[in-house]
Amino acid sequence: MSYGKYFNKGQKVFIKRIFTDDEQMALDTITGYVMRSQLMQLDLALPYGCDAADSYPFEPGMKFEALTDHKGMGLRLESSFVERVSSQDIRLQFDGNLEFISRRIYRRVDVNAWVGLHRSQGNLAEMRQLWDENLKKIKSGVSAAELTEFKKNLINLAGGGMRLPLQAPAEIAELILVYLSIGDKKGIICILAEVVWVGQEQEDEQQQIGLRYLNILEEDQARIDAVVKGLLERLGISSKE
DSSP, X not given: OOOGGGOOTTOEEEEEEOOOTTSOOEEEEEEEEEEEEOSSEEEEEOXXXXXXXXXXXXXXXXXXXXXXXXXXXXEEEEEEEEEESSSSEEEEEEOSOOEEEOOOOOOOEEEEEEEEEEEOXXXXXXXXXXXXXXXXXXXXXXXXXXXXXXXXXXXEEOSSEEEEEEXXXXXXXXXXXXXXXXXXXXXXXXXXXXXXXEOOOOTTSEEEEEEEEEEEEHHHHHHHHXXXXXXXXXTTOOXXX
């Protein structure tokens, strides 16, 4: 069966790394844009700079889920990495059957939270390495003050992303390391995220931005989800609404 017909040029696709049971339990995703689709292969351009494909540790046969939307429905296909087509483009091979799915919708809530930000000054590989290094620091018990400067901000928080203010200018696909204290007394959460939308610049030179999580420990994602659910319940809003 041809799966290429479900992917049009320019279409956004999220590719999510499939880990084996003995590997790190973390969300590991990146975004790609369709450049070319064939019967059982898909070429994607990565939006993280001219060396984006070289900045991710792709290996032949590495497994991913390709996630996208088609005519209002979520679509999922298991795939494997074939090759780097260029320093920015990759090729995937479809391996499994196509599934139409209901995308998980994370509940969101506005909350005042202590947030620290580190904006990208390097490529995808350097930001991924920084995320990993900070996870180790947090696990070792480093104090929050040693990680970064925290400021209290009104954010819109969810298990899959967040909205927050950022010093202008912000750009789509900009990589940001987020340090987050959510008040559950379980330590700082560290997230590598990408900018997916940008609001208008305000008089104070701030912009509201939307972030999608690229790298986050599954246990930290569950913590955020639990805090959001608890806050909604306190507000009298069902987390299932």
